[in-house]
């Protein structure tokens with residue numbers, strides 16, 4: 543992350559990173575994303591289930607190591623959390639050098655992965671607006687004498703083009719800095735200052751969770767599929783909705799196939815637990 547990117551991230555609260563993934567990386571991710579979507583669509587209503595402390599009810603797919611909730615109808619979405627466990631094709635996203643060079647520029651101290659989700663957004667679905675202004679201290683954004691000190695940031699990876707009508711991820715630039723409560727209660731598409739970020743396959747978007755953001759209504763026939771990975775200080779517990787503030791969910795077999803650099807990105811309690819479990 544260079545000085546200009548750091549300045550722009552601080553000024554706006556996000557960066558659109560063009561051609562962030564190589565075409566080989568996109569080609570590796572796209573089929574496994576589709577396979578996981580198919581699997582999640584087949585299983586999302588099944589037992590066993592877990593109710594998140596934030597409300598939604600998830601199917602726990604222990605065999606493939608993911609949680610899924612939502613619906614497949616017009617206007618709905620399914621969110622598949624803990625996708626790292628599903629297939630080793632996702633392994634290269636853990637301790638991905640290019641990603642880590644950006645995260646190290648905005649999160650101070652030891653870094654951890656606290657969130658991983660595949661979002662699947664069907665026609666007419668919108669992601670409600672959240673963030674901006676005074677926020678949960680867990681998601682605060684600050685700058686100190688060492689530079690940017692963000693508590694929770696996310697990288698979104700795109701394996702398909704997404705234009706404004708295809709459910710673009712959207713932001714109100716600069717709102718991570720406001721000290722005032724957000725006065726708007728309108729839909730994400732109508733909120734003053736909201737802009738849709740159009741991207742191509744291989745692009746990525748990095749943002750602070752303190753920024754006001756959401757997803758514009760998907761007015762197309764394309765199902766929007768995006769991979770989201772959350773980072774923060776290593777001590778932070780899971781920020782996946784299914785396992786909110788619990789030890790993150792990583793299967794022993796996933797852990798055991800990682801190298802040391804990858805293992806070091808997971809919560810210290812989880813690391814201790816998994817060291818003693820056989821794959």
Ligand SMILES: O=C(O)CCC(=O)C(=O)O
Nearest residue numbers: 669696711755756757770
């Ligand atoms: O991509 C979207 O539609 C919304 C994503 C979002 O809210 C998030 O990643 O925090």
